[in-house]
Amino acid sequence: MIEHLKVKPLPAELRGWQDRIERIAAEEGLDFFPTVFEVVTYDKMNEVAAYDGFPVRYPHWRFGMAYEQLSKSYTYGLSKIYELVVNTNPCYAYLLEGNALVDQKLVMAHVYGHNDFFKNNAWFSATDRKMHDALANHAARVRRYQERFGLSEVETFIDTCLSLDNLIDFHRPYRPAEAQSSHRPSLDLPEELAGGLGEAPRLRVSARVDEAVNSEAFLEEQRARLREERARAARFPREPERDVLMFLMESAPLKPWERGVLELIREEAYYFAPQRVTKIMNEGWACFWHTRIMTQRGVLAPSELIDYADRHSGTTAARRGSINPYRLGLELFRDIFDRWERGRFGRAYAECDDLEQKVSWDTRAGLGLQKVFEVRRHHNDLTFLDEFLTPEFCAAQRLFTFESNPRAKAWQVASVEFQDVKRKLLSQLTNMGQPIIAVVDARYQGRDELLLAHTYEGVELDDAYTRPTLKNLHALWKRPVHLQTRRKSRRGDVEGVLVSFDGAQYSERVGG
Amino acid sequence: MKIERDHARFREIVKGKVRENLRQYISSGSIVGKEGGEAVKVPLPQIDTPRFRFSGKDRGGVGQGQGAPGDFLGPSDQEPADGEGEGAPGRPGEGAGAKELELEVSLAELAELLGEALALPKIEPKGSSTITAPKRRYKSVRTVGPSSLRHFKRTYREALKRAIATGEFNPAAPVVIPNRDDMRYRSWSEDALPQSSAVVIYMMDVSGSMGDLQKEIVRIESFWINTWLKSQYKGIETRYIIHDATAKEVDAHTFFHTRESGGTMISSAYELAARIIAEDYPASDWNIYPFHFSDGDNWSQEDTLRSVALLRDKILPASNQFSYGQVESPYGSGQFLKDLRKHFNLSDASCKVVCSEVKSKDGIIDSIKEFLGAGR
Structure with missing residues (x-):
């Protein structure tokens, strides 16, 4: 264990509770990494939270900014961090000094839920469980770069990289290794593609059927295919690349230390991505378990009931202006548990159109626990909601969509229909709520200019941010950069637009 | 703490931005207004890290609670109001980045920046030693005083000392009852501070x-x-x-x-x-x-x-x-x-x-x- 991870041992009382809660969690079937709790002051908590839960990060002002915001909202009583848990093995979790015992017990029970989720959910399977070490190494590396190349030089470069750190392909770690292709232009093209302007390949058949098989139409088809493949081979990258950071790492004209910085920023972006795609599930799962452990297993003392209820309802309160992931996750897990406990799934249930029968449907299937454990293993937020959100659930939870009404200059409830709510939720979760942007051509216009394309799905990009981001992209690519996107024109129809930055000025070309 | 370096660097950047734009801030009057406070808010959009992101205007979202189509949720130039949303414990990173940054700069820092920018000389105050203002500070303890100033810990300690000395103390039933002599109260003394x-x-x-x-x-x-x-x-x-x-x-x-x-x-x-x-x-x-x-x-x-x-x-x-x-x-x-x-x-x-x-x-x-x- 590295030096900075030495933790103070827990006070005996909390230690006793930890043992007890851990035992219960294990009995309930949770499967978790060893857990290390540490009690910290609010100031230390804010510091650790500013560093995303880790004790050491590379030196950068953005952590100072996060710290300032956290401290300020704590000082003004706007928010308080109760718990902080880190996806590592062993799993580190922080308790806030001075909290009541009931809070500490609740947080511990909650943490075992997170811990189980980190260990078992498929989307976390590719994360580095020794991230403490990796991040400490990143910190050392950045400090070394700063000593050699200058503090502000390195800082500016980190700023540039951070500006692009949402341009990753979060599915990438789950692909088999050979599919994680690299983009270094390969010189060993397939022979038929490399072989100049050779004749279209004829099928080798006996002379007797040659004329019938290798007909002119067939040959023409072959030639067309060949032309297209040649064009594709000449294209760079061959397929649109969502992992823009990797593409830049491999192909942008960077100094070795710059490549090093970009690499570590990318690595961290991938490390934190699973938490972003499972936020609802992760919180829901932890809440699901803290309620069971606290209320059904005798952890909660009768005198603590009111405080517990207050804390729990505060955490899982419904919000009108946004989705509370704690609540949505918890309620959906409970709904799944209930449906599988009573056999309310499958064809017979779906096809039942007798309302009375459907309402009282109960086959005593008793599969609830088994199902929720299965769900927590395989799903992420997107598939979780796609698969398990039901019209009944939406109505019971009073979910609605809202939109801005430009005339009233106000947000307005738009719909309470299941399909609308579901579509909106899914669209918000797609690609972690980030626009889908890929490198499509690095030899754009034959001049090594970089073309990125945004896949437009009804929401346009924020122009005020697009331009400075393009500028940062240019700082890495060092040749003109372009972004193809779409937006609503003043007349209201959607038009293509190419935003470019050539190092000195921006330009826009409408069309396409 | 390790965060101190990052925090200091952040403040330095903020100050740098204010310094850069001081002339503009002064002539636009954008940081005047909050009278009487110890700090002012400075709008600082430039410090935000730009990323490709969705425009807010046609986004909307999903909410939960009472609501029929057509109900209003608040003005669209702000985040939609959460209604009676209690402060749910936030996890790191939550909700960050969506808003334009507004940073607080204390008046002392602002004055320092102004002094630097205009190369203002420090003022030599007159009469500085002649005026003194008494300043009350609670820094001692005595045996008499109002019960609102009772010092619980010290009182308990005295009572405990007495109980042990007299042999009244029973570890099996550790009840300690203070009497009048045990009571301790906070007390102040007045310092004369020179003031200009x-x-x-x-x-x-x-x-x-x-x-x-x-x-x-x-x-x-x-x-x-x-x-x-x-x-x-x-x-x-x-x-x-x-x-x-x-x-x-x-x-x-x-x-x-x-x-x-x-x-x-x-x-x-x-x-x-x-x-x-x-x-x-x-x-x-x-x-x-x-x-x-x-x-x-x-x-x-x-x-x-x-x-x-x-x-x-x-x-x-x-x-x-x-x-x-x-x-x-x-x-x-x-x-x-x-x-x-x-x-x-x-x-x-x-x-x-x-x-x-x-x-x-x-x-x-x-x-x-x-x-x-x-x-x-």
Whole structure:
């Protein structure tokens, strides 16, 4: 264990509770990494939270900014961090000094839920469980770069990289290794593609059927295919690349230390991505378990009931202006548990159109626990909601969509229909709520200019941010950069637009 | 703590941004407004890391709770209100980045930046050792006092000591009952702290010819002057006088928002200022800064002479510096500035009158420099 991870041992009382809660969690079937709790002051908590839960990060002002915001909202009583848990093995979790015992017990029970989720959910399977070490190494590396190349030089470069750190392909770690292709232009093209302007390949058949098989139409088809493949081979990258950071790492004209910085920023972006795609599930799962452990297993003392209820309802309160992931996750897990406990799934249930029968449907299937454990293993937020959100659930939870009404200059409830709510939720979760942007051509216009394309799905990009981001992209690519996107024109129809930055000025070309 | 370095670096960047844009902040008046606070909010969109992201305008979202299609959730230039949403414990990173950044800069830091940007000299206060202000601090404990000041820990300790010494203490039933002799109370002592104090007397012509723009200029300029003087003195008082043909003392709000009509008699204001100084601020103990803003129109030459006499005989001997700011207005003649120049030798370093002409908001910063540049 590295030096900075030495933790103070827990006070005996909390230690006793930890043992007890851990035992219960294990009995309930949770499967978790060893857990290390540490009690910290609010100031230390804010510091650790500013560093995303880790004790050491590379030196950068953005952590100072996060710290300032956290401290300020704590000082003004706007928010308080109760718990902080880190996806590592062993799993580190922080308790806030001075909290009541009931809070500490609740947080511990909650943490075992997170811990189980980190260990078992498929989307976390590719994360580095020794991230403490990796991040400490990143910190050392950045400090070394700063000593050699200058503090502000390195800082500016980190700023540039951070500006692009949402341009990753979060599915990438789950692909088999050979599919994680690299983009270094390969010189060993397939022979038929490399072989100049050779004749279209004829099928080798006996002379007797040659004329019938290798007909002119067939040959023409072959030639067309060949032309297209040649064009594709000449294209760079061959397929649109969502992992823009990797593409830049491999192909942008960077100094070795710059490549090093970009690499570590990318690595961290991938490390934190699973938490972003499972936020609802992760919180829901932890809440699901803290309620069971606290209320059904005798952890909660009768005198603590009111405080517990207050804390729990505060955490899982419904919000009108946004989705509370704690609540949505918890309620959906409970709904799944209930449906599988009573056999309310499958064809017979779906096809039942007798309302009375459907309402009282109960086959005593008793599969609830088994199902929720299965769900927590395989799903992420997107598939979780796609698969398990039901019209009944939406109505019971009073979910609605809202939109801005430009005339009233106000947000307005738009719909309470299941399909609308579901579509909106899914669209918000797609690609972690980030626009889908890929490198499509690095030899754009034959001049090594970089073309990125945004896949437009009804929401346009924020122009005020697009331009400075393009500028940062240019700082890495060092040749003109372009972004193809779409937006609503003043007349209201959607038009293509190419935003470019050539190092000195921006330009826009409408069309396409 | 390790965060300190990152936090210090962040503050440094913020200050750098403010320094870069100080001139613009001053002339636009964008950080004036929160009167009386210890800090101001500075809008800083530039420090946000830009990323490709969705535009907020046609996004909308999903909410939960009572709501039928058509119900309003609040103005769309803000985040939709969460209704009775209790503060759910946030996890790191939650909700960050969506809003334009607004950062707090303390007035002391702001003054420092202003001083740096305008190369303002530090002021040598007078009478600094003569005034002392008693300051109460609770730092001792005694045996008598009101029960509101009871020191629980010390009392308990005394009681416990006594119980053990007398053998009353029973570890099996550790009940300790304090008696009267055990009681301990917090107590204070008074320290005399040397203090230097300053008073700023703002006078403004509110006659018909002073428009809203002119008042805005005065407001911005007085904010920065206050900020600077506050950084130079421990305690600072401000008094406000408005005048047209007659003068009266008002509070800050009235000062900046009143509009009168009618003629202008500058002497009326000077007379009132002289009286305030004589009554409340003995010159030996106070650093006195009268500021007068006007468009330069005065009722008559006779009144001007009276004003100059008041200035020379009553106000100047008591003051560190008398500052006259002439705000350009389409109706004003600007005559008073010329008169002051005639009666006082402004280029003489020992002359305590400083005049400055403010033509527009952009001129504010140079005017501040002229007023505060002498370091008096």
